[in-house]
Every structure is written in C-alpha cells, then in structure tokens.
Amino acid sequence: MQAKWCGRCALALAVMVGIEFPVSEGSSAGVGQAEESSRAAAAAELDAALAEGQLERALELAEEIAAAEQDEYFEALVRVVAILCRQGKKEEAVAAVRAALDAGFWNFRRLLEDPSLTLINRDDGFRAMVRTARTRQYIQMLERDSRDEMQKPEEVMASLAFRPGERVADVGAGSGYFTIPIAKAVGSEGKVWAVDIQQAMLDFIADRLSGEGLRNVELVLAEPDDPRLPARGVDTILMVDTMHYVKQRAAYGAKLSAALAPDGRLVIIDFRYDPDAKREFAPPPEQQVPREALDADLAAAGFRVVKSFDFLPEQYFVVYQK
16 A cells, blocks of 8 residues: 555654644634544544444445545645745755655656746656656565465466576566566576666666576566567566556567567466446556456467466466467
C-alpha cells in the first residue's frame, strides 16, 4: 500500500516553514463542523461494523475514510508548498517537498506539473529529485514482502523449469524480482537479458547482481516499442506485469518473435481484466488487457497458445510459441 500523508504531517510542514493559513470567520467554521460531523459518523459506523464482526463492511468503510483523508491532506500539502513558492522561498519549498517524498508522498505528476509550483518544478535538480523518489517508491512496491503471496515466484519458476545453459530475456525486469532467480537457474553457461526502459531500474539490478556475484546477466536499456533483443538468440522471453504497458501489442509481438530461437517460447504473466475487483497493485481498468485481446494480438504476430496455468490469484500465466 502506498504510504499516506496524515493531516499532522501537512500541518507540521506548515509550522516548520512558518506558514499561517488564513481563517475566514463564519463559513470556514461551518465547513469545519460539517467535516468533523461527517468524520464522526463514518468512525461510528466503522466501530459498529467491527463490534458486529462485519469485517468486510468494516474494511470497506476504513478504506473510504483513508481515501477521503488522503485527498484532503494531499491538498493541504500542496497548499503549503504553493504558498512557499508564492513567497519566493525556493529552498524552503524544495525542503518541504523533500520531506514529503521521504515520508511517502506519491503524487509525482502533481509536483511536476502543478502551475502553482512553477518556482521549483521547472528546475532540473528538483525534477531529478522527484524522479528519483518515484523510482525508489516503485522499487519498494516491486520488492514488497506481500508480493510473493500474489506472485508465487517459486511456483512460477518450477512451472517454467529453466534449464542450465538456457538463454532468457526478462522484459520489463523492474527490480530484478525474476532476473536474479532466473540467472541462478540457467547457471554460468546460460545467459539472461534484463530489459527495462528505465536506467534507474537497470542500475538497481546491477547492484543486486554485484551482491550476488552473478555475471551471466546483460542489462539492456530498451525503448517502449522495442526490447532490443538479439535476432533468433533467445530461448525464453518472460514478461511479468509488463504487457499492459505496451500500446501496440501486435507490432511489439513481432519484435519478440524475431528475437526467439526456433522452438523458443514467450511467457506472459499479467493482471486479469476485472474492472470491478479491488486489487491494491493492479493497473487501472483502462490499462488492463483481457486475455482474449492479448491472444488475438499475439496471434497477429504469429504466436499460438501452447500452455496456461491458473494458480495465480490475480493474473493469467500463458506460454506462447510460434
């Protein structure tokens, strides 16, 4: 779960930099009382659901309360930084954002595009700071302890049964979640290409490889529309939670096909299309790729389904060949 800012965090930042929020007599008091009343009613309903053992309802209520508070405090935080920018206090504004990022604030686009933050968000150093924080939080999400329960990496590895000497491309390698175990599985005679479009991810993998003493992995900085793999040189291409980012899947599939050796396989693991499901780390519904659509796109690139597995709780797991 993304770290969330509480009201005290935003208020503490305001106090730290010496900002006083103007208070309008009359209307603001009424709004504040209404908000407090609404919070109290929601909290009372949550307490009642817990007391009655209605845990699903209690969870739904708790998530609604957290979401409402998150939205409110996002705005409070941005107001703090925006006021600093209007005052021309660039160093204080950057310091406030840095503290927010360190605490888990994740609305990176808002920080980079909000016109009220122009004093800081056009600065190359500031933008680099925000991008670094975004990468750090993304890696933390990929490496979260709870991912194994959903991703079942040991079962996935056993199902794919990589052999010593195999040549494998991990396309969309991210933090190296699968890159490292695959490199160990194929051994020194095998080879792994860790492919990603973000250099920061490849740098993170490089550090992991150094720590593990693995030398059979080549890092590939790819383009969004080109994995940059050697022609007919890969035995297995694995894409985990990556295909939903690809805009032209048939054209991308053709490039994957060109990289596969005879009898090579393409393995896709991605989130099932379920716009109504509450899944913490799934892409938004408009980005999810239905299995039927994926099969059709890859068929256009010359692939056919040869095997599928159904043990993953949130994802399909499909093996294709040419």
